[in-house]
Amino acid sequence: MERRRLGQGLEVSAQGLGCMGMSEFYGVGDDAESIATIHAALDAGVNFLDTADMYGPFVNEELVGRAIAGRRDEVVLATKFGNERAPDGARLGINGRPEYVARACEDSLRRLGVETIDLYYQHRVDRTVPVEETWGAMAALVAAGKVRHLGISEAAPATLERAHAVHPVTALQSEYSLWTRDPEDGALETCRRLGVGFVAYSPLGRGFLTGESSNREGTGEGDFRRHHPRFSGENYERNLALVSALDEVAQRRGATVAQLALAWVLARGADVVPIPGTKRRRWLSENVAASDLVLSERDLADIETAVPRGAVAGDRYHEAGMRAINA
Numbered sequence: 001m002e003r004r005r006l007g008q009g010l011e012v013s014a015q016g017l018g019c020m021g022m023s024e025f026y027g028v029g030d031d032a033e034s035i036a037t038i039h040a041a042l043d044a045g046v047n048f049l050d051t052a053d054m055y056g057p058f059v060n061e062e063l064v065g066r067a068i069a070g071r072r073d074e075v076v077l078a079t080k081f082g083n084e085r086a087p088d089g090a091r092l093g094i095n096g097r098p099e100y101v102a103r104a105c106e107d108s109l110r111r112l113g114v115e116t117i118d119l120y121y122q123h124r125v126d127r128t129v130p131v132e133e134t135w136g137a138m139a140a141l142v143a144a145g146k147v148r149h150l151g152i153s154e155a156a157p158a159t160l161e162r163a164h165a166v167h168p169v170t171a172l173q174s175e176y177s178l179w180t181r182d183p184e185d186g187a188l189e190t191c192r193r194l195g196v197g198f199v200a201y202s203p204l205g206r207g208f209l210t211g212e213s214s215n216r217e218g219t220g221e222g223d224f225r226r227h228h229p230r231f232s233g234e235n236y237e238r239n240l241a242l243v244s245a246l247d248e249v250a251q252r253r254g255a256t257v258a259q260l261a262l263a264w265v266l267a268r269g270a271d272v273v274p275i276p277g278t279k280r281r282r283w284l285s286e287n288v289a290a291s292d293l294v295l296s297e298r299d300l301a302d303i304e305t306a307v308p309r310g311a312v313a314g315d316r317y318h319e320a321g322m323r324a325i326n327a
Contacts, residue, residue, distance in 0.1 A: 001045035001291055004273050006197025007170030010119060010149050012076045014266060014291055016048030017041045017284070018201060018277030023060035026207075026279070027223045031063060034279045038067040042074050044288045050173075050201070050275045052080035052123055053108050057089055061111040069113060078199075079108050080153060082123035094324060096126030098137035105141050121151040121173055122163075125326035131159055135166040142167065151199070156326045157190035164194050171197040176272070178246070178261055178307045179205030179230070180316050192271065200265050203274035205230070205312075208239060209261040211247060229314035238313040245306035252302075255293055258283075262290035264303055 002014040020026075022034035038049065051064045061079060068075050081104035084092040095104075108117065120141065122134055141147040149170035152163055163169055172191050176183045177200065191198050204210060206225060225231045230239055243257060250260040258276075265274040276287045295303070315322055 001288070004197075004270055006119075006199070006271070006273065007149065008168060008195060010076065010170050010197070012048035012273055013046045014273060015046055015262070015287065016050055016078075016199070016273055016275035017046050018275040019049060019051045019060055019064055020055045021277045022279040023056040023063060025055075025223070026225075026277075029279055033281070034063060035067040037279055037281050037284050038064065039071075040281045040284055041288075042071060044284070046284075046288060047074055048076045048078065048273065048275065050078045050199075050277075051112075052083070052121075053104060053111075054080070054083040054085050054123065057085040057087070058107075058111060061108055065111055065113040072114060076118045077112065077114065078119035078121065078151070079112065079117055080121040080123035081105065081108065082121075082126065082153075094124045094126045096122065096129040096131070096134035098133055101134060101137035102141070105146055109146060116145060117147045119149045119151050119170060120147040121153050121171075122155075123153050124324050125152070125155050125159055127326075131155075131162050132166050135163045139167040153201075154325045157186045159326050160187070160190055160196065161194070164196065169194065169196045171199045171273075173199040173201055173275075175202045175316060176200035176265065176268075176274075177203045177205050177209060178264055178303065179209060179312050181309045184309075188268075188272075192269075198269075198272045200268075200272055200274040201277075203265045203276050204258055204261055209243065209246070210258040211243075211250075211256050228317075230312065230316065232314070235314035242307050242311055246303065249299065249302045249306055253293065253299060255290070256286060258286055259290035259293055260295075260303065262287060263293040263295050264300070266291065267295050267300065 003011050004014050005011050022029050051060050084095040138150050150167055151171040153173040174183050247257050250257045278284050
């Protein structure tokens with residue numbers, strides 16, 4: 001698979017693998033199939049794995065750690081801190097205090113079973129702690145050899161600049177897809193001006209940008225999409241019509257809707273790396289094949305016509321989730 005560069009020195013596969021759904025949010029998981037999916041990703045050249053301490057909570061890092069045991073040198077490993085949770089899953093809020101940063105990193109290293117994290121993200125910006133203080137603690141982790149590169153997630157351009165002034169930001173990770181075009185409102189421009197890479201999570205709109213109803217309906221037990229604004233009521237029906245229009249373009253190219261949506265993100269620039277999440281080898285294979293789909297100017301125009309910016313109905317999170325975004 002093609003490689004892309006994030007920031008000034010982190011080379012990763014052009015697609016990564018989001019591991020969150022293997023442990024939480026998208027229904028019941030199957031650890032054996034999830035580990036097989038991670039192994040299949042590595043075999044296919046997808047070396048960029050994304051997890052976080054809050055997924056599970058905690059158990060997703062342990063799962064990824066088991067999967068990469070014996071294959072550490074094949075992996076660019078990314079994890080995150082900042083969305084603090086209790087062992088019972090209770091959400092304790094966003095935490096960017098320096099002492100918490102150090103403790104969270106030690107815990108992640110232990111769960112992952114590694115000595116160094118390749119890319120360590122601040123998962124959400126703590127509005128009660130100056131980002132300079134949080135990033136001072138993160139920079140200390142680099143100096144100590146516990147972390148190689150630093151990133152930040154869902155940060156506003158001004159916050160990104162402040163963090164970058166403390167220590168170079170390797171990547172900004174934010175939601176970006178045909179479903180969510182927010183990064184085009186300054187974040188991508190700021191990344192390019194500063195030399196920061198961009199990692200696009202949920203590039204398939206949490207499964208809505210697929211041709212499989214089982215992927216986009218979110219009706220399973222434990223699936224957070226059951227009550228998600230874009231998956232509910234009239235919003236769902238309006239958004240389904242957009243997918244139907246996109247499917248017409250995909251069929252013309254002999255591709256699936258998911259492949260077309262991923263190819264669109266890949267076409268946004270060589271500094272953009274999507275990390276579609278899946279817990280099944282079947283969908284991994286489909287996603288990986290999207291890297292071979294080169295879109296023409298006509299394709300891009302047809303996609304824009306099928307899913308114009310602003311056409312998606314509903315917010316991308318519930319109210320509490322929207323408040324956590326440092327937009």
